[in-house]
Amino acid sequence: MGNVFRGGGQSLHLSNGGTVVFIDVLMLAVSDLADDEWDYRFAALLTLQDQNVMGRGAVGFDLRDIAWGASMVERARSKDFVLRTAALALSRHRWNELEYDPPFARDYLLQFTSMVTSFVPSGGTQLGGGFPSPEERAVASCARHRVLSALPHWEGCFLCNRPESS
Numbered sequence: 599m600g601n602v603f604r605g606g607g608q609s610l611h612l613s614n615g616g617t618v619v620f621i622d623v624l625m626l627a628v629s630d631l632a633d634d635e636w637d638y639r640f641a642a643l644l645t646l647q648d649q650n651v652m653g654r655g656a657v658g659f660d661l662r663d664i665a666w667g668a669s670m671v672e673r674a675r676s677k678d679f680v681l682r683t684a685a686l687a688l689s690r691h692r693w694n695e696l697e698y699d700p701p702f703a704r705d706y707l708l709q710f711t712s713m714v715t716s717f718v719p720s721g722g723t724q725l726g727g728g729f730p731s732p733e734e735r736a737v738a739s740c741a742r743h744r745v746l747s748a749l750p751h752w753e754g755c756f757l758c759n760r761p762e763s764s
């Protein structure tokens with residue numbers, strides 16, 4: 599079992615545990631970079647990759663299902679935001695706040711960066727594609743960890759909700 603992230607003719611196959619690592623490091627980066635409304639929608643998409651809620655091996659997304667924007671300028675800006683998020687994560691941003699050393703996170707992020715770079719966002723409405731709407735964007739920020747959260751986890755961020763490690 600595992601999860602797949604696709605786009606630009608490439609795919610990133612991750613184990614369930616690898617998916618947790620990949621999303622954790624992206625969440626730490628997106629929480630500090632998000633500025634525009636679209637950024638918070640992308641952050642909400644990341645929160646939806648929580649396998650404790652969605653099911654083990656039941657997450658992953660295709661870059662084609664993301665509503666990148668109506669105009670070319672918007673789409674370019676959205677893509678740049680995702681690349682900046684991955685780059686910040688690659689700099690080991692706040693990795694010291696994780697209770698583990700993220701194994702292979704660098705490899706995942708490099709593959710994801712390559713995927714997004716080669717992907718050409720197209721226009722269209724992409725309604726119902728699973729990309730969070732403006733109303734569903736991640737607006738809450740956990741006071742304890744300063745990490746964004748969204749439904750289904752209004753009570754706290756992924757660090758708050760992580761089961762105690764023994």
Ligand SMILES: [Zn+2]
Pocket residue numbers: 740741742743744745754755756757758759
């Ligand atoms: Zn928290």
